[in-house]
Amino acid sequence: MEKQMDNLNLTCVTNSPNPISDFLMGIYILAFILGLAFNLLTLGPIVQQVRSQNVLGVFLLNLSLSDLLYIFTMPLWINYYHLDHRWSLGSLSCSVAGFFYYSNMYLSIYLLCCISVDRCLAVTYPLRTKAFRSMRYAWMLCLVVCVAVMSAHGLVLFKNNLQDAHNDTQDRCYETYPMPKPMFLFNLLRVGIGFLLPMLVLGLCYWRILGQVNQSKGLGEQVKRKVRLLTIGVMVIFSVCFAPYHLLLLTRSLAYYHMDGQRYCKFEDNMRFPFSCTLALSSLNSVVDPVLYVLVSNGLREDMRLSCCGNRKSQRERDRSVITTAWKTHTSLI
Template sequence: MMMMNATSNTTNTSCVIMTQSAGNLLMSIYIIAFILGLMFNLVTIGPIIQQICRRNVLGIYLLSLSISDLLYILTMPLWIYYFSKNHFWDLGQGLCSLAGFFYYSNLYISIFLLCWISIDRCLAITFPLRVQAFRRQRYAWIICGLVYIFVMALHCLVLYLDKLSDPLDNQNRCYETFPMTERIAMFNLIRVGIGFLLPLVVISVCYWLIPNKVQQSRGVDEQGKRKVRLLSMGVIGIFSFCFAPYHILLMVRSIAFFSVGEKESCYFEQTMYIPFTCSLALSSLNSVVDPVLYVLASNGVREDMRLICCKNKQRQMTGSPLVDSKWKTRVTNLS
């Protein structure tokens, strides 16, 4: 699942010329993703834990997403520093490997967890009685653990097989080596298929079945139907905006390599460099969108956040003669 192009022995270091303007654009995207992602995940993690304490299965998936997002977000300052130095990495081989490991791990952990959440919702709505016994917290923890183990084990295997003890090329670039090799191009096509296209098909089928089933149900009110539509559009939106551009361009680069060959692909790589690196940066925004999407889609988490805000206002207004007794009563009822 890792990029696997960090140690090409046939690398032509002058194949792609990086510019500071491109670095500034990437740095801006990562700064926005770092600030908003850190803020949103820290704000929502408390209410999500409360949902887990109430034995809400969705809360476990949300917490797993938040942990993965936070691990990646903590490496973002390394990428911001790297782009501020015009693609010059002087922080050592270990930090380069660590930053790349958490980036690609988060990318595919998020994809597979979003895929499983979609499957869980689809089964719960389509076959509510049959799957009730399997929608337990124990199984949710096991599924999240398996996703983490599967993705991270593959990345560790890639690090070992690709001999990434020196992930920097001789221009001190971290995970930016051009052109790719035949092995890397084939591997990229495989991970596009398994890591993106397959989950996208599964999610599309799930969110095609869910609205149809809900629409036919007379026991679901309009607000519930609207929430289902919001969740459906939100997940598809994450895949379309955050994940699709990167994987589509990765597939195009890999196909182009097989078409023109390694020696002739430098011009194409130079043309594709800015769109491809921007798509890579856009994929980092999933760490911002994940908590927003599921807080809006989950009544429980949203009510917990509203309750916390009400309690904070109550503390600030305690002892003030301007406190309205009716407001106090409303806050007490929410508690």
């Protein structure tokens, strides 16, 4: 099988005009406009949360910065789909755009995971884990996540044959056919460690959070509703933005391993546009992230309102006098 794959060239899957390219371009345009607006709108309040020594603000700030770095590369992808999967800007820009795309995806996944674990600890073990839920540990954790994710995806720049994907007839970006063997192994790791493991952690965290909150008699219905909304929102992000991509990524990788050359090429040709659609869906996480975690957080939502009114400082002093118990402090950050 390996020998047959090696004999295949880039004509295994050929570029051809397809109306789906216009649909994909529309998704990226929508994600660019809304993602840029929402992230810039919420960046100021998130910074205020960091200045207020809010651990949640650290994770949100890193999530927002990651989203913005990816959003700034979206015009390149819009142009790519406008030209029916032809990259006319050179391999260097393709490498940079792809690096930020994949890094943002897994930074988002792991930062969402960090936020969920932090919320779980705040609700289930508020006193026992107080020392570990500090600004210092939050920044260290974000640094470790960023270095690990970016280092891993830096390898893609050297293993995905990007230079070979650029010639006079097939000028693609991160669409190399047949799949290089190192990418087959890397894709399996991405599905397992980059998606399935975080999804398992998220499920366990929100199962504990919901159980603890539902049993509490001291919480109002509004707080419980906010927790349920956060849980549903995270699961929707994973189900809509990330699950389809990783499901097809796993399917493509297994097809590469089990199929012979001709069957594999036919399979990849049929899966090319569905797979591109899952990539476009994953880009919507940059739009949903700020909406989900900013608008369901009382502190950030209040900062947004007060930034428009111009009296943030006085209102903050009144708010501090109201919060008198540790439980209320923790639940206000869920």
